[in-house]
Amino acid sequence: MPQRGRPRGFDREEALRRAMEVFWTQGYDNASLADLTRAMGINAPSLYATFGSKESLFQEAVALYVRTEGSGIWEQVETAPTARAAIEHVLNTTAEAFTRGPAPRGCMIVLAAPQMQGANPHICDALKAHRQANGCLLERRLKRAVEEGELPASTNCRAIANYYVTLQHGMSIQARDGASRETLLAIANCAMSGWNALTTQHG
Amino acid sequence: MPQRGRPRGFDREEALRRAMEVFWTQGYDNASLADLTRAMGINAPSLYATFGSKESLFQEAVALYVRTEGSGIWEQVETAPTARAAIEHVLNTTAEAFTRGPAPRGCMIVLAAPQMQGANPHICDALKAHRQANGCLLERRLKRAVEEGELPASTNCRAIANYYVTLQHGMSIQARDGASRETLLAIANCAMSGWNALTTQHG
DNA sequence: TCCTTTTTGTATCGATGACTACAAAATATC
């Protein structure tokens, strides 16, 4: 017995995808209910009956973003043959993803609520947790590279992970400011050119 | 004949400084008139009589921020003996400024309106212009270093400038997420460790 | 003292924010 009453007149996944694009472009606070319902093609009562609230809709949109847009950037960190290849892939894929078609420029996780305080601490905390998870992911990969002999034991894995994650966050600002794919790739290339110096000297 | 009527009951500079802190902490949209007037210790009519509007108050706050907080980071780019010293000073001073006392963490120019669209395009454009001015400043300094023989003629000055500015933007996100001064200094150190590789190979 | 000028506090404006009450509409079950 899946559904009894009147069937829903719209596709939940499609509506969520539209909401994600609005949040991605405008941020959490700047995305009004009027903006959301217009983009989703539904009225406010349908939104609340389906997603609960603006905040929970945003959380679902974040989860969708991580699952679709973010996966291409981060999913191969574990499987890449070397830590160097993993990070190089992250940066190059970031440059590509941030300048892809009509999608908003830059990362939703970085740009959607950067004030880190205000009316919605849940929102800020969730985004911050996602950002820090990426740093931890890189750090773990670097530590594995040390264990596997790719990098020397003196490698400061946390510092290097923080460094590359910081650059990747900065690329969101550059992308939102209109940087081209070539510009972002050149930035990634600059960062990778220091790899040997970074992983051989001082801990 | 400086003043005729009832004298102003508050200090304009001090009130502007308070407003700057509110905008710096909360961003442009999230800073409500109630927040501003409470922090400035004045009522709304005094604010509008003195500063014109919320938008012009913000623009004055940005100018004050650049003049006070930002000057320590960027003012010595021209006067530093080498381009390397200039950039190293920018990054190290950034780490120090972003973790100084009770001030908000991270750069107001980066964090106050990152959505780059919405109700106030003037605000977004002004902040974007400030960000890009810093990139141009670094690029000019690097070109001068090429002319003076510090760097080879094959140096890709624009790419290197974009790279370091991007990292500096990312440090705002890290600072707002709670990164310590030591963490930010380690990030700056990682970026500088690639200097030789960055300035000797490929254009 | 009276008049002009400017600032002050109070109280409010219309617009918009997120959110919901309610009844008509549309389906499954009986």
Place this chain on the structure above:
DNA sequence: GATATTTTGTAGTCATCGATACAAAAAGGA
């Protein structure tokens, strides 16, 4: 067809947004 259940659109809730009208208060110039 009758009833129960869920979704739909309309209209509206209260709170807050940025911005002001207005008159009392506080100063200088006559």
